[in-house]
Amino acid sequence: MAPCTPSEGVGGWVYRDTVSLSRHLERGPRPLVTSPELERSAILRESAAAGRHLARICFKTGPPTHTGVELEWTVHDAADPVRPVDPGRLRAALGRHSPATLDPTSPAEPLRDGGVVTLEPGGQLEISTPPRPSTAALIQATEADIAQVTDLLAAAGLVLGRSGIDPHRRPHPVVETPRYRAMRAAFDRRGPAGRVMMYSTAGLQVCLDAGEPEQVADRWAAAHAVGPPLLAAFASATRHAGRRTGWASARMAAWLAIDPARTRPVWTPGDAAENPRDTWIRYVLAAPLLCRRRHGSDWTVPPGVTFADWLDGALPQPPTTDDLDYHVSTLFPPVRPRGYLELRYLDAQPERDWRLPLTVLSALFHDPGTVRGAYAISAPVAHRWSAAARRGLADPALAAAATGLLDLALTVLPRLGLPVDTQEEIERGVRRRLTATKQGDQ
Numbered sequence: 001m002a003p004c005t006p007s008e009g010v011g012g013w014v015y016r017d018t019v020s021l022s023r024h025l026e027r028g029p030r031p032l033v034t035s036p037e038l039e040r041s042a043i044l045r046e047s048a049a050a051g052r053h054l055a056r057i058c059f060k061t062g063p064p065t066h067t068g069v070e071l072e073w074t075v076h077d078a079a080d081p082v083r084p085v086d087p088g089r090l091r092a093a094l095g096r097h098s099p100a101t102l103d104p105t106s107p108a109e110p111l112r113d114g115g116v117v118t119l120e121p122g123g124q125l126e127i128s129t130p131p132r133p134s135t136a137a138l139i140q141a142t143e144a145d146i147a148q149v150t151d152l153l154a155a156a157g158l159v160l161g162r163s164g165i166d167p168h169r170r171p172h173p174v175v176e177t178p179r180y181r182a183m184r185a186a187f188d189r190r191g192p193a194g195r196v197m198m199y200s201t202a203g204l205q206v207c208l209d210a211g212e213p214e215q216v217a218d219r220w221a222a223a224h225a226v227g228p229p230l231l232a233a234f235a236s237a238t239r240h241a242g243r244r245t246g247w248a249s250a251r252m253a254a255w256l257a258i259d260p261a262r263t264r265p266v267w268t269p270g271d272a273a274e275n276p277r278d279t280w281i282r283y284v285l286a287a288p289l290l291c292r293r294r295h296g297s298d299w300t301v302p303p304g305v306t307f308a309d310w311l312d313g314a315l316p317q318p319p320t321t322d323d324l325d326y327h328v329s330t331l332f333p334p335v336r337p338r339g340y341l342e343l344r345y346l347d348a349q350p351e352r353d354w355r356l357p358l359t360v361l362s363a364l365f366h367d368p369g370t371v372r373g374a375y376a377i378s379a380p381v382a383h384r385w386s387a388a389a390r391r392g393l394a395d396p397a398l399a400a401a402a403t404g405l406l407d408l409a410l411t412v413l414p415r416l417g418l419p420v421d422t423q424e425e426i427e428r429g430v431r432r433r434l435t436a437t438k439q440g441d442q
Contacts, residue, residue, distance in 0.1 A: 060339035066131035068207035074161035093156035115145035122199030123174030164237030164251035164347025171199035182291030182299040193257035202348035225378035228388040229401035248392025290330035363412035377404035
């Protein structure tokens with residue numbers, strides 16, 4: 001997640017950090033540094049050209065030194081968590097930090113330590129951090145940004161949720177944009193899971209460097225393989241809208257159900273010999289369009305039209321590299337390459353427990369040896385996404401793999417350079433989870 005060089009910019013713009021890239025994909029191009037080497041929005045007329053563009057931007061190689069985190073929470077009235085929270089109340093609470101989707105006139109100022117606030121369609125609040133060169137620096141900065149947001153919300157009588165799905169309220173829209181309306185229309189064709197995902201779920205995303213060229217395939221495979229056991233170990237989404245769901249992670253259950261063409265894992269154990277770039281390019285081009293940006297409020301597209309179809313002339317105008325970048329932002333697999341690797345499979349955690357999965361992943365991806373060790377532990381259960389979402393640690397194979405991963409992480413933890421008190425607190429938290437995994441394995 002080091003700064004992008006001109007040849008690695010997206011859509012003709014160069015991005016200096018994770019937040020800048022995310023904001024581009026959500027809102028359209030926002031120039032930071034122009035690059036004479038790339039056209040701002042080149043027309044694409046064939047799959048080969050689209051593939052070359054994706055290959056250039058999707059796996060940025062280099063020393064794996066940076067880590068980022070994106071934290072989501074549901075937001076609730078402090079006195080009555082069932083009470084809906086309307087946009088005006090959120091806007092007043094966040095003030096100059098309100099995203100443009102909530103207040104088009106807002107300067108959308110970053111928080112004091114650099115995090116940017118965005119809102120999901122159901123009013124879930126997200127903080128996206130700039131990447132940091134160490135886990136310790138990332139934790140320190142993120143804690144400061146969370147404290148600032150918590151204070152802003154508290155002044156308005158609001159609090160952050162504690163789980164990966166809203167335990168109190170049924171799905172309800174709070175933020176409406178053309179993108180979100182088109183998303184809802186597309187997902188409604190498949191049933192109610194889309195609205196649950198959009199309006200009720202909250203996740204924790206960890207962003208890791210792809211690594212040096214010779215490391216990319218191993219880090220890509222391991223990022224996927226550890227997903228099911230870590231999803232099981234950190235599942236926090238059992239209750240929704242006042243009822244038990246029967247799932248350890250009803251959040252992941254909703255994501256897996258909305259549209260397999262855009263949410264299924266990109267990598268499977270059978271892909272071990274394939275170049276990750278080729279796997280990703282095939283996934284992107286075969287995925288149906290979710291929306292098409294245009295003037296006006298209607299961004300819907302005909303059902304089933306893939307990006308490859310668009311390249312073949314299915315829509316009146318040919319797509320551009322900017323359209324391709326935006327299409328990528330509408331794909332939600334458990335691991336998404338965006339220059340770095342965005343691990344999207346974890347539930348939101350209560351209070352300060354978000355540091356636990358972040359630190360575990362930092363430890364597992366600390367060096368090539370730990371990456372290989374994590375993969376070896378996880379490979380037998382690398383395909384068990386649905387079982388992890390439904391049963392969590394009640395699945396013996398997943399519990400055993402989670403135990404192995406947490407044990408490995410604890411051995412690496414002293415090498416992360418954390419402050420002593422932080423390390424001790426995280427060790428205690430990981431050991432609590434380790435006890436839970438061992439109980440699940442019995």
